[in-house]
Amino acid sequence: MKNLVLGGLGFLLFSAAIAAVPMQKQHAMKVGKRGETTLTQATKAGDKVLQPGTYVVQHRISGSDHFVRFVELKEVELANPSTDAGPVTYTEAHKAGEIPCKVEPATAPIEETVVYTLKDNGVLRITKVAIKGESVWHIL
Secondary structure, three states: OHHHHHHHHHHHHHHHHHHHOOOOOOEEEEOOOOOEEEEOOOEEEOOEEEOOEEEEEEEEEEOOEEEEEEEEEEEEEOOOHHHOOOEEEEEOHHHOEEEEEEEEEOOOOOOOOEEEEEEEOOEEEEEEEEOOOOOEEEEO
16 A cells, blocks of 8 residues: 555656646747848758847758758948948858758648747747748757
């Protein structure tokens, strides 16, 4: 009888410990109308680490392979301040983070572009991307 009580108590303590571990929750980062999103900290996407900054999120298909691209937007001041044009935004496409991804069907067409992230051992990681107008999830 003593073993049964101790075994039951051990099981209850083990169950309580598992329940106390917080579930990892994904965070949805909405993407602007021009496909822009801002990362405030280094973020892992596939095997790449994207540094803090503003990125344009793109999707590319090559044959049956799908890719999600993160192209960083850069801003510079013009050398001639008399033009008063303000900063100029440009991209360095050759430095784009292009990550192969898998696709999973969505239950309905996606209504807005969203980047989903998750904290993984203290590191922010992009887990999936939804692209407006498509009917699949892009899983990284």
